[in-house]
Amino acid sequence: TQFTRISRREIKRVQTMLNDRPRKILNWQSPAYVFHHLLR
Incomplete structure (x- = not known):
């Protein structure tokens, strides 16, 4: 791919679509949600 x-x-x-998609491995939370809460 170029x-x-x-x-x-x-x-x-x-x-944005990928970071907002819930993941089973994250207990059905999105990577963006988990990331922002870890920064708190």
């Missing part, structure tokens, strides 16, 4: 052909906006969209 990432130079993918816009920054599209990369950000996919990044």
Whole structure:
């Protein structure tokens, strides 16, 4: 894959989608949620 052909906006969209998706390994919490709560 040539990432130079993918816009920054599209990369950000996919990044957000993946980070907001709940994960079984995180007890059905999203990586973004867990990350922000660990920073507290």
